[in-house]
Amino acid sequence: MVRGRISRLSVRDVRFPTSLGGHGSDAMHTDPDYSAAYVVLETDAEDGLKGYGITFTLGKGTEVVACAVNALAHHVLNKDLGDIVGDFRGFYRQLTSDGQLRWIGPEKGVVHLATAAVLNAVWDLWAKQEGKPLWKLLVDMDPRMLLSCIDFRYITDVLTEEEAYGILQKGQIGKKERERQMLMHGYPAYTTSCAWLGYSDDTLKQLCTEALQDGWTRFKVKVGADLQDDIRRCRLIRNMIGPEKTLMMDANQRWDVPEAIEWMSKLAEFKPLWIEEPTSPDDILGHATISKCHNRVIFKQLLQAKALQFLQIDSCRLGSVNENLSVLLMAKKFEIPVCPHAGGVGLCELVQHLIIFDFISVSASLKNRMCEYVDHLHEHFRYPVTIKKASYMPPKDAGYSTEMKEESVKKHQYPDGEVWKKLLAAQNN
Amino acid sequence: MVRGRISRLSVRDVRFPTSLGGHGSDAMHTDPDYSAAYVVLETDAEDGLKGYGITFTLGKGTEVVACAVNALAHHVLNKDLGDIVGDFRGFYRQLTSDGQLRWIGPEKGVVHLATAAVLNAVWDLWAKQEGKPLWKLLVDMDPRMLLSCIDFRYITDVLTEEEAYGILQKGQIGKKERERQMLMHGYPAYTTSCAWLGYSDDTLKQLCTEALQDGWTRFKVKVGADLQDDIRRCRLIRNMIGPEKTLMMDANQRWDVPEAIEWMSKLAEFKPLWIEEPTSPDDILGHATISKCHNRVIFKQLLQAKALQFLQIDSCRLGSVNENLSVLLMAKKFEIPVCPHAGGVGLCELVQHLIIFDFISVSASLKNRMCEYVDHLHEHFRYPVTIKKASYMPPKDAGYSTEMKEESVKKHQYPDGEVWKKLLAAQNN
Numbered sequence: 001m002v003r004g005r006i007s008r009l010s011v012r013d014v015r016f017p018t019s020l021g022g023h024g025s026d027a028m029h030t031d032p033d034y035s036a037a038y039v040v041l042e043t044d045a046e047d048g049l050k051g052y053g054i055t056f057t058l059g060k061g062t063e064v065v066a067c068a069v070n071a072l073a074h075h076v077l078n079k080d081l082g083d084i085v086g087d088f089r090g091f092y093r094q095l096t097s098d099g100q101l102r103w104i105g106p107e108k109g110v111v112h113l114a115t116a117a118v119l120n121a122v123w124d125l126w127a128k129q130e131g132k133p134l135w136k137l138l139v140d141m142d143p144r145m146l147l148s149c150i151d152f153r154y155i156t157d158v159l160t161e162e163e164a165y166g167i168l169q170k171g172q173i174g175k176k177e178r179e180r181q182m183l184m185h186g187y188p189a190y191t192t193s194c195a196w197l198g199y200s201d202d203t204l205k206q207l208c209t210e211a212l213q214d215g216w217t218r219f220k221v222k223v224g225a226d227l228q229d230d231i232r233r234c235r236l237i238r239n240m241i242g243p244e245k246t247l248m249m250d251a252n253q254r255w256d257v258p259e260a261i262e263w264m265s266k267l268a269e270f271k272p273l274w275i276e277e278p279t280s281p282d283d284i285l286g287h288a289t290i291s292k293c294h295n296r297v298i299f300k301q302l303l304q305a306k307a308l309q310f311l312q313i314d315s316c317r318l319g320s321v322n323e324n325l326s327v328l329l330m331a332k333k334f335e336i337p338v339c340p341h342a343g344g345v346g347l348c349e350l351v352q353h354l355i356i357f358d359f360i361s362v363s364a365s366l367k368n369r370m371c372e373y374v375d376h377l378h379e380h381f382r383y384p385v386t387i388k389k390a391s392y393m394p395p396k397d398a399g400y401s402t403e404m405k406e407e408s409v410k411k412h413q414y415p416d417g418e419v420w421k422k423l424l425a426a427q428n429n
Numbered sequence: 430m431v432r433g434r435i436s437r438l439s440v441r442d443v444r445f446p447t448s449l450g451g452h453g454s455d456a457m458h459t460d461p462d463y464s465a466a467y468v469v470l471e472t473d474a475e476d477g478l479k480g481y482g483i484t485f486t487l488g489k490g491t492e493v494v495a496c497a498v499n500a501l502a503h504h505v506l507n508k509d510l511g512d513i514v515g516d517f518r519g520f521y522r523q524l525t526s527d528g529q530l531r532w533i534g535p536e537k538g539v540v541h542l543a544t545a546a547v548l549n550a551v552w553d554l555w556a557k558q559e560g561k562p563l564w565k566l567l568v569d570m571d572p573r574m575l576l577s578c579i580d581f582r583y584i585t586d587v588l589t590e591e592e593a594y595g596i597l598q599k600g601q602i603g604k605k606e607r608e609r610q611m612l613m614h615g616y617p618a619y620t621t622s623c624a625w626l627g628y629s630d631d632t633l634k635q636l637c638t639e640a641l642q643d644g645w646t647r648f649k650v651k652v653g654a655d656l657q658d659d660i661r662r663c664r665l666i667r668n669m670i671g672p673e674k675t676l677m678m679d680a681n682q683r684w685d686v687p688e689a690i691e692w693m694s695k696l697a698e699f700k701p702l703w704i705e706e707p708t709s710p711d712d713i714l715g716h717a718t719i720s721k722c723h724n725r726v727i728f729k730q731l732l733q734a735k736a737l738q739f740l741q742i743d744s745c746r747l748g749s750v751n752e753n754l755s756v757l758l759m760a761k762k763f764e765i766p767v768c769p770h771a772g773g774v775g776l777c778e779l780v781q782h783l784i785i786f787d788f789i790s791v792s793a794s795l796k797n798r799m800c801e802y803v804d805h806l807h808e809h810f811r812y813p814v815t816i817k818k819a820s821y822m823p824p825k826d827a828g829y830s831t832e833m834k835e836e837s838v839k840k841h842q843y844p845d846g847e848v849w850k851k852l853l854a855a856q857n858n
Contacts, residue, residue: 005498060500064539067496071489092473100489106682108723109538154709157686239780253535257586271605280583282537282726284713285733294836297711304714379514 002082004045007077011069011117012038013062015405015414016345016377017423022198023376024058024343025222027254030198033059035065038120038347038409043081043116045203051125054405055117055316058345061110062414068114071101074117085126088149092119092322096151107295112319119320120350124400133223134321134400135353139179142170150326154297158304164329171361178360185354186391188366189373190218190248192343195237197222199429204233208240216390218246218370220276227266234270243271256285274310295319296326299309303334310368312341315350318368321400328358340361343374349401350384352392380408430557431511433474438505440498440546440761441467442491443833444843445774445806451627453487453772453806456653460628462488465774466543467838468550468763472510480554481832484745485773490539492522496545500530505547508573514555519580521548521751525580536724541748548749551778553829563750563829564782568789572597579755583726587733593758593766602791616785617795619647619677624666626651633662635667645778645819647675647799651707653683655775657709663699672700679705686712703739710831724748725755726734732763739797741755744779755786759853766796772803775812778830781821800819809837842848 007252019031027141035058038410041051054356057065076084084091095115096107105111127134138146146168147161194207210424211219221237255263260278264424267275281293282299293299294317302308311331318324331338340355342348348371363369371392382403386393395401397416411418443791447453448460449706450564464487470480486494504523505513510746513520524544525536534540549641576590609812623636623686642649650666652659667676678701684692689707710722713730722728731737740760742753760767769784771777792798798822807813811832815822824830839846 019468028526028531031528032532035531057672058529058532059541060527061497061533063502065533068490068539071493097457098489099460100462100487102457103461103487104490104494104539104542106710109540110497111490111538112535113533154685154712156688186448196575216809256581259585280726282724283583283730285730294709297709300716301712327459 002085002126004043005080006041006076007044007078007080008040008143009043009069009118010040011066011072012409013414014038014060014063014345014409014412014417015092015420016380017419018376019059022196025196025198026222026250027197028252028380029058034087034345035059035414037069037117038404038425039069041076041121041125043125043198047129049125049128051121051123051128053117053119053121053124054346054350054402054404055113055120056347057113060125065113065117067090067283069117070112070241072086072098072114072118079102079263081122081125081129084122085149088322088346089151091149091244092149092319093097093153095119096319107297107319109294112294113317113334116318116320119322120246120316120400122319123202124402131398133353133395135160135356135360135395137395138321138353138357139175142369145170146325149322150329153321153328154401155300155330156328159326159330163333164326167329167332167362171315174364175360177365184359186388187352187359187395188218189387189390190220190246190370191216191222191373191374191375191390192240192250193373194219197225200234201236202347204236205405206314212241214390218390220248220250220353220372222252223249223267224251224263227263230263230267233269238270243257246273247271248276251278253277253280255279268293271279276312283379293317296323296330296351299327303330303336308336310339312339313351313354314341315347315354316344321354324354326353328362332362337368337371340371341392342372343376345377346381346402347371348378348392349381353400354383356392356394375392391423431555432476432515434507434509434529435470435474435505435513436473436500436507437469437471438502438547439469440495441553441838442495442843442851443467443838443841443846444488444491445809445841446474447805450489451625454625454627455624455679455681458487460801463489463774464843466490466491466498466546467833468498468546469542470505470550470554472508472554478554478557480550480552480645481559481828481831482546482548482550482553483543483775483779484549485776486542493539494542494546497539498546499544501527502545502763503539505551510551510554510558511734512633513551513763514578517751520579521578521580521748524548524747532685536721536726536748541723545745545747547747548814549829549831552750552833557828560827561783562824564789564823564825567750567754567782567786568604572601575754578751580751580756580765582756583730584759587729588755588759592762593755596758596761601791601847603793604789607793611785611789611823615817615822616781616797617647617820618677618816619649619799620645620804620819621649621651621806622727622802625661626654630662633665634669635665635766636644641670643819646750647677647819648799648830649677649679651681652678652696653692656695659692659696663696665806667699675702676700677702677705682709684708691830704812705741716848722746725752725759729759732759732765737765739768741767742780742783743770744768744776744783745773750783753783757783761791765823766794766798766800767792771801772805774806775831775833777802777807777821778810778812781814781824782829785821798839809833809841830844848853
C-alpha cells in the first residue's frame with residue numbers, strides 16, 4: 001500500500017504568544033509561548049499526500065530544534081517510504097544512533113525532540129496513505145509488524161520482543177468490542193485548562209464553573225511556586241468541585257526531594273490523586289508518583305524501581321509512535337495505568353491516537369486511566385480533537401491529526417509571521 | 430579583581446577530520462570527526478583579555494550546539510563579569526532554568542553542551558583576569574565563594590551546602606603539601622590512544638610498544654562491536670603490557686544489560702579494572718561500574734544506588750566547572766574515586782584543572798585514581814597539556830587552557846575552512 005520516495009523535508013518555527021495571557025504557566029515555566037517545530041514531508045508519489053509532524057516547545061529554542069531537524073534530514077531524504085516502514089526499527093535506530101549526532105543526545109533533549117517531529121510526520125504520511133486514522137492503523141496492524149517498529153535496545157532486561165508479542169496476542173481478545181466502546185463513548189479525559197499558575201482566583205473560579213457545566217469531573221492544578229498560594233488555590237478548587245470529583249497536582253519539577261515531601265504533606269488535605277513531576281525528571285530514585293520522561297530507558301527504570309503509580313507518555317518528547325509503543329507495552333507488563341500528557345500545541349491531537357490504541361489493543365482497561373486535555377490552540381489544526389462528555393472521541397480522518405492550517409502556520413511563523421512582526425515591533429517601541 | 434562587561438559573544442563550528450584515520454572510533458561512534466563548538470567572550474575592559482570556551486562534539490550536530498549557544502547569548506551579553514561570578518549560582522540557574530529554553534533540555538543534550546561551552550568561557554576569562562590557571566583559582570578560593578558557584582537544586586537529599594562546606598574545610602588540611610606534590614609529580618594519567626576500535630592489530634601493537642617505552646602503565650581498550658574481535662585485541666594488549674599493568678575496557682553504551690553481563694564474562698580473563706559505559710547512559714539501575722553522565726542528578730543516583738565503583742566527570746558534558754564541583758563533592762561524600770573522561774578536543778586541557786583541584790582541596794587521595802589521556806589534537810591549543818612520566822603536570826598559564834590557535838580554528842571551521850573546503854570538494858568529485 002505504501003508508496004513514494006521522500007522528495008522534500010521542510011521545517012518551520014511556529015510560535016503562539018500564549019505568555020501574554022498566562023496560559024500554560026506553571027512553577028518552572030512562567031512565561032511559555034506554546035510553539036512547535038513543524039515538519040512537512042513530501043513524496044514523489046502521484047497521490048500528492050504529505051506527512052505532517054510536530055514537536056512541542058515553549059518558544060525560545062524552537063529554532064534550535066528546527067536546526068536539529070535539518071541535521072537529521074539526510075537520513076530521510078530520497079528514502080522510499082516502503083523501505084522506511086518495512087524496517088522501521090532500523091530506520092528509528094539510524095536516526096537515534098547516528099555515529100556523530102548521537103553524541104549531542106543520545107535520545108534526549110533537542111535531538112530527540114527533532115527525531116519525534118520527523119517520525120511523527122512519517123507516521124502521519126503512512127496513516128494517510130493507508131486511509132486510516134493512526135489509532136486504527138495501529139489497531140489493525142499485525143502484531144509482528146507492530147513490534148518491528150520498536151527499538152528494544154536498552155530495555156530487553158525488562159521486556160523482550162517475545163514477551164511483547166505475548167502481550168499483543170492477549171490484547172486481541174475482545175478487541176472489536178473495545179473498539180466499538182471507544183467509537184461510542186470515547187476515552188475519558190481530565191482538564192488542565194482551569195488552573196494554570198498565572199491565572200487569578202477569579203479566572204480560576206470562572207473557568208472551573210464553566211468546566212463543571214460542561215461535565216468535567218477531573219481537574220489538574222499547577223502548584224509549587226508558593227505554598228500559601230497553593231493552599232488557597234487548592235482549597236478554592238476543591239470547594240468548587242466537591243469531595244467526590246478528582247483533583248491532580250503538578251509541580252513541574254520545581255522541588256528538591258525533601259522539599260517535595262514537606263510541601264505535599266501540607267497539600268494532602270485536598271486529596272490529590274497524584275503529584276506530578278515533584279522533582280528533576282532525571283531523578284528516578286527521588287521520584288514519587290508520576291513522571292513525564294524523555295525516553296524508554298528512563299521509563300523502564302521508573303517501572304523497575306516502582307517509582308511511579310501512574311505513567312505519562314508524551315507524543316512529542318518520546319521518539320514518536322515507535323518509542324511510545326515500547327513504553328505502553330512495558331506499562332502493561334507492570335500493570336501501571338497510563339495517563340498521557342497533553343496540552344501544548346497539538347499534544348491532544350496526537351496522543352489521543354496512542355491511548356485509544358492502548359485501550360483497544362494493549363491495556364484493555366479504563367481503570368484509573370484518563371488522558372489530559374487542555375482547551376488551547378486546537379483552532380490551528382485541520383483535524384482538531386472532538387471532546388464529548390469529557391471524553392476524547394476517536395478521530396475519523398486519515399493520518400495522525402498533526403496537520404496545521406497553513407494560514408495559522410504562516411501567521412505564527414517566528415519571527416517573520418504577521419503576529420510576531422506586530423509583537424516584536426511593539427516591543428521595540 | 431574582576432572587571433568589564435561582556436560586550437561580544439561569538440561561536441564557531443570547528444571540526445577535525447579524525448574519521449579519516451579511525452582515531453576516536455568505538456563501538457557506537459564508528460566515524461567521529463572530533464569537533465567543538467568554540468565560544469569567545471569579549472569585554473569592554475581595557476585589559477583586552479578574552480574568555481574561550483569549548484564543548485566537545487563528534488562532527489555532525491556541532492551546528493545545532495552552536496545554534497543553542499546563540500539562543501543562550503542574551504543571558505550573557507551586557508552582563509558585568511563581576512555580577513556573574515558574584516552570584517554564579519544565580520547565573521548558572523538563569524542559563525539552565527530559562528522558562529522557555531529548559532523545555533528542550535533540561536540540563537541535558539544540546540542545551541547543556543551549549544551551556545558548558547558558554548560557562549567554560551566565563552571561567553577562562555575569570556581565571557585570566559585573576560592571572561591564575563583555573564585549578565589554582567579554585568584551590569585559592571574561599572570555600573563559601575566556591576560553594577556559591579554551585580546549584581544545589583535536585584541534590585540536597587544527598588548533599589546540602591553545609592555538608593559540602595564541611596568537606597571543603599576538611600580539605601584545607603595538608604593542602605599546601607598536596608599542591609607541592611602536584612607541581613613536582615603531576616596527576617597520574619592513563620592512555621586511550623593505543624586501542625581505538627578502528628585501528629588494525631599492527632597499529633595497536635606499534636602504538637602500544639611506543640606507549641610502554643614512554644612509561645605508560647595504564648591502558649584503555651575499546652570493546653563491544655564484535656566479541657571474537659574483542660577477545661583477540663584484549664589478549665594482544667594484555668600480552669604486550671604484561672599481567673601487572675592496568676587495563677580498562679570501554680563499550681561506549683553498546684549493550685543491553687543481559688548482553689553486557691554475558692559479554693564481560695568472556696572478557697574477564699583479561700582482568701579489566703573496569704568496564705565503562707556498558708549500557709545506556711540513562712540506565713541508572715542497569716549500570717555496573719563506571720559512567721559518563723550528563724548532569725549532577727544522574728551522578729547523584731548512581732552514587733545513591735551504589736551503581737558505580739569509579740566516577741567519570743567530563744569538563745564539557747556537565748555544566749562547566751560549576752556542576753563538576755557539585756559532582757566532585759558528592760563523590761567525596763561517597764568516597765568513590767573520580768577518574769575523569771578526557772580526549773576529544775580539549776577535554777584533557779580542561780579536565781586536568783578540575784582533577785588537580787580535586788586532589789589538592791577535596792579528595793586528598795590518589796588511590797585508584799587516574800585521569801584519561803589521549804594524544805590527539807593538542808597541537809591546536811595555545812596552552813596544550815604537559816605530560817611527564819605518564820602524569821599531567823599542572824598548567825602554569827592563566828586561564829582554563831581552553832584557547833585554541835586562531836590559525837587552527839580558521840583552517841578547520843566547518844564548512845568554510847581550508848581543510849573542509851578541500852575535503853568536501855574531493856567528496857563531490
